[in-house]
Amino acid sequence: MFIIKLGGSVITDKTKKQTFKQTTTDRLSMEIKKANKEIIIVHGAGSFGHIPAKEYKIDEGYKDLNQIKGFSVTHEMVQTLNSLVLRSLHEHGIPGVSISPHSTVKLDNHEIAKMDFQVFKEYLEKKFVPVTFGDVVLDKKIGFSICSGDLLMDALAGYFKPEKAVFVIDEDGLYTSNPKIDENAEFIESTTLDKLEKLTVQDDKHVDVTGGMAGKIKAIKNILNHGVDVVLVNGNKPGRLYNVLVGEDTVCTILYGR
Numbered sequence: 047m048f049i050i051k052l053g054g055s056v057i058t059d060k061t062k063k064q065t066f067k068q069t070t071t072d073r074l075s076m077e078i079k080k081a082n083k084e085i086i087i088v089h090g091a092g093s094f095g096h097i098p099a100k101e102y103k104i105d106e107g108y109k110d111l112n113q114i115k116g117f118s119v120t121h122e123m124v125q126t127l128n129s130l131v132l133r134s135l136h137e138h139g140i141p142g143v144s145i146s147p148h149s150t151v152k153l154d155n156h157e158i159a160k161m162d163f164q165v166f167k168e169y170l171e172k173k174f175v176p177v178t179f180g181d182v183v184l185d186k187k188i189g190f191s192i193c194s195g196d197l198l199m200d201a202l203a204g205y206f207k208p209e210k211a212v213f214v215i216d217e218d219g220l221y222t223s224n225p226k227i228d229e230n231a232e233f234i235e236s237t238t239l240d241k242l243e244k245l246t247v248q249d250d251k252h253v254d255v256t257g258g259m260a261g262k263i264k265a266i267k268n269i270l271n272h273g274v275d276v277v278l279v280n281g282n283k284p285g286r287l288y289n290v291l292v293g294e295d296t297v298c299t300i301l302y303g304r
């Protein structure tokens with residue numbers, strides 16, 4: 047089994063409010079269908095979620111009444127994106143069913159305290175493809191917060207122990223430093239948790255490199271600690287996700303779990 051996260055920067059244009067990348071998502075749906083594996087899909091919120099979530103400071107927890115509106119608006123936005131992803135999957139022959147975190151996950155101070163894994167299991171047994179996504183969620187400690195797709199990847203990988211946890215991103219993978227600002231940045235084809243830890247210790251600012259990679263590192267470390275391999279692959283390059291899923295050589299970063 048594979049758990050795949052379709053990053054928000056791949057399926058949406060993160061700089062423009064509610065801009066869905068239909069062509070890219072359709073191609074990724076096609077690649078997933080062609081690979082014909084048992085999968086769970088997680089997707090990010092991109093410009094559908096991050097913009098309203100930031101505006102209403104949802105990740106800071108409940109502070110004032112105005113955020114109630116912000117929470118529900120953000121939820122509606124990510125649900126809209128989820129419907130677009132689901133439609134793309136359906137049109138390419140993938141029987142996706144949506145599992146909304148806001149009603150199946152409980153956070154406790156930004157961490158997942160409870161999650162309904164059983165519902166994923168039952169859908170998988172019936173040959174559906176469960177689809178979940180970064181969402182606004184109730185939080186025991188701070189009232190509510192954001193449950194990112196990366197947190198969901200960590201929790202699902204810990205429970206299902208897939209063959210690989212695949213992050214589909216808008217970069218080729220991991221670099222020793224930020225390739226956008228450091229011309230000596232080296233591409234990392236494969237690495238282990240120990241080496242990743244060392245990179246972090248040496249230079250925390252630069253370990254991750256690519257735009258939104260920083261927040262991913264924590265989730266990735268947890269997944270590796272579950273003993274699950276992690277792959278980072280560029281979703282904008284046709285065929286790479288397919289190659290990862292079927293085990294063909296391709297440009298990507300593989301991190302070996304322990």
Ligand code: IPE
Nearest residue numbers: 054090091092095180194195
């Ligand atoms: C964010 O989810 C969820 C909300 C803003 C509501 P992610 O953090 O997984 O989304 P991307 O992949 O960065 O867009």
